[in-house]
Amino acid sequence: MSSIALALKYRPTIFSDLVGQNAVSQTLSLALDSQHISHAYLFSGLRGSGKTSSARIFARALQCESGPTSTPCGTCASCISALQNKHIDIIEMDAASSRGIDDIKRVIEQTKYRPSYGRYKIFIVDEVHMLSKEAFNALLKTLEEPPEFVKFILATTDPLKLPATILSRTQHFRFKQIPHRLIVEHITNILHKEGVSFEPQALEMIARSGSGSLRDTLTLLDQAIIFCKNHIEVASVTDMLGVVDPKVLRDYFDAVLQRDTAKIFAALEILQEYECEMILDEMMLFLKERLLARDVEFQALFVDRFSRILSESKILLNLNTDGAFVLLLCAMKMQEAMKVKDIEAMIEELESEIFQAPKIDKDSAVQIKSISSQDAQNAPAPLSQLSPQMQFENLIAKLKDRNMQLGESFAQNIVFVAFEDQILSWHSRAQGEDKALLKEHYTLIKTFVNEIFGANTTIRQVPMPSESTKSQDSEINTQNVNPTQTPMTHNITQPTDLVDSQKSENTSESVESVKAAITQEMLNAPQKPAVALDAQDAFLQEHRELINAINESIGIKSVIAPRPETIPNDSVSKSDDLQ
Template sequence: MLQALAVKYRPKTFDELIGQKTVSTSLKYALNNNRLAHAYLFSGLRGSGKTSSARIFSRALVCDQGPSDTPCGTCKQCIAALEGKHIDIIEMDAASNRGLEDIQALIEQTKYAPSMARFKIFIIDEVHMLTPQAANALLKTLEEPPSYVKFILATTDPLKLPATVLSRTQHFRFKQIPQSEIQNHLKEILIKENVRFEEEALKFLARSGNGSLRDTLTLLDQAIIFCQNDISVLKITDMLGFLDPNKIKEFYHAILTKNKEKVFDFLDELKEYEASSVIDEMLFYLKESFFARSTEFSTLIYERFFRILARAKNMICDDDGFTLCVMAFMMMEASYLKEIDTQINEIEQRKAENITPKITPILEQKIEEKPKAKNAYELLLEAIYDRDYELGECFEKSTQFISYENEILTISSNATRENRTQLNKGFKLIQELLKDKLGQNAKIAVQKEMAIDESKLQSITQDPSTLSNSKLDLNSSFNELKQGAKKFNPEEDVKEALKDCFGEPQIQE
């Protein structure tokens, strides 16, 4: 009867274990140096070697020549274990025996010494499927079993296990098996099975297994039948529903050469495939080319295409054709950008080649003008703009620079209504920025800008010959101007000017 490859080539020693060097090294050291624990937990992806490792470890414990890291395979203990008939190695599937009664029956068996070996070993697969009551019942026995009892628990989801179970076991994590190691293992099996194959086709099988050796070997069984003992890239891609790598290469070439007609033909053909599958295939091809250091794409194009394909995966919707069209258009646009960059570099290179140094008389050389130094008002205005753009606009529109002497910045202001309110609110900030830019002793003095009504100056601007005939009494006009005049007081004038410019000061809590 034909035996499945996953069963036929199941590893029988730690040296045959694929892709789990860390775990095998640790377990071998424990066996050789008598550092054995009472309970182990093996966790990891399905098909990563958990159950196989548990069986190898069990056989190493009961072997007449052991415990050692290499069971002899010839003694009655090893033969019984290899045939799955050893009465002291009990395997239990927690997915179908998950109840409290099942665990109680198992605990009852731990009370009896082994019949023919030095240890009695319990392998519980998919232990996370146990009910909470069953897991709790196992705790006491798991923590302090009889000296002749060993527990090996296996699970694909250790996070579902209670923390009390995790704390009572030595936890070994089985990692995802690298595709390169799976591919080499497939090659060895096919050589032993006398099956013809293309190495490139094995990459697709290794990828499809997603790091699970058992899943990959199941696919290999199917591939041998489908390909009729001659595994080729074309047949494997057809079996797995992948795109032919040559077709992907042609698609990329059409994009890079801006062959729109061919791109549209490909898009029309790709409508039959799922967008997610097409994008994955394009990513895989691009990644393989990148690590192979292919000159098919420039570094800039690699970066842009990787970014576009990643965005396309996030855009996947019910309409696969739409997603692929958007992806193709973005990639064509990215290839145009490459051409623009190339042209810019060429123009710059041409300029550099055409430039010849000219010797000009010293008198004709232009003296580079130094930038004009900014005055105190401009420095303050620049600082206000940096901190609050709207306040800076208001300050520039409502004030004018007069002078800066003795650390006093004198400005005039014509602020009214909203501008005056805004300047009043920001006056404290303006003072802080003034001190920050011009020193802690710097002060600001504001003079109100007087608005002159030109209509009242008409009489003055009239022709002198007409003034003698007018009834304007200059003396009476001067008397009116003198009314309400007060004695000059610089401090009071400054306060009044600040009040007119910024309004009544407000205390902010």
């Protein structure tokens, strides 16, 4: 193995040797072959990406005796002197150390003289962003219109620090970060040439530590060859780089996935020996590799949760939180993240609960049946099993719950009559503001009626009977109704809206219909023998509340107890008078 550093020994000498910069090398090669050569170039990119090497290759291609060409021969005097960095017309300048206006003045002075040996006088200015403001201003005029034999090649790692006037006077080539895969392939080829054995995973760790810089990676590779004594292995590389062994990370995540707290704390004892930020970065890379490898144990759901936890942990580190505490908190969060079920598992569990009834023994079945029967007895009756009057009260309660003013107005002005054959009949005595309020909210009232009494329920308003009608009805009831019989309510077939006013002729017709219906009911009622007066008085006294409720429901204000005799025969004539 040579004593020369690998970064220098394997430095690119032609465009095809550049690693990961195909776009730049192809553009420069085409410019040389087609003789479309600019007077100034700017190469920018990450350190170790090939900026300075490309500048030297381009300068040698311009000076080659068989050129300008994209493939310099490497054998002519110009190529040999350029490869040895001794070409008198290729001038390299480090702007980091020569950044003042006097240094730029000396460069400008040299541009006045023609090249003494080569075809062009080429100035390579490395780290050009380090020049002072005055130096940039002094260089502007010469950079914009240099002599035809002068070429400028500027290189920088931070193009944003360059003035816009400099950027506008150059062709800008951006060198991208070299992909990890290409770096691994490159150092693998170098180790084969050097005759050094290695473990592939160790090279992965070295390339990852180089952070996309080929020069930094080759420097680490030199160090690894020395430390590992020409056999690069994972254990030695982890010790050399101070990174955690991937096996430790694997054991840690296996313990998390298996919910093994003892193994987690054992892994944490090892991880606390390293820098916390580095461990978090290694964990992120480990999860990335497992995800790319399609490891079935590392589902995308878990990887996403773990990555969020690691990101939050890095924020805690930026707040100067203790590293050991951050690692412990991170481990506890990962354990909690494992307890959350994914959607598919929740669906499967729900399906199993729905479609697979649990098996229970006989005693448990009897006990469950007993409890269910008790609950059924204690459960409130559904609305469909309530009496119409109770359903009507429920309607009032719902209206009050929605709108107290509306519910109070409805309760004071609407009187329940009957509910038969999906027809709800009521009286309305609403006037003025109450009438307007009920009419405004009729849609809401109708909605609640359909909800309580049924979707097909229709509303019929029965007009309030006049006082004379009430007195005649009272007389008829006094003479012809036996108090032991339950009066029947009748629906009037005159449908109206809730609060629509009735014409006088319609009211008269409705009253006559009521009288006719009540008279017909009395004629059809079976006759019963008379009862003793004392027994009748006792019955009336005992059922007074029931009789009053019945009288109120049919609109009778008072009832005179009939004498204990049969229904008179002139009932038909009285009903004829009502008609």
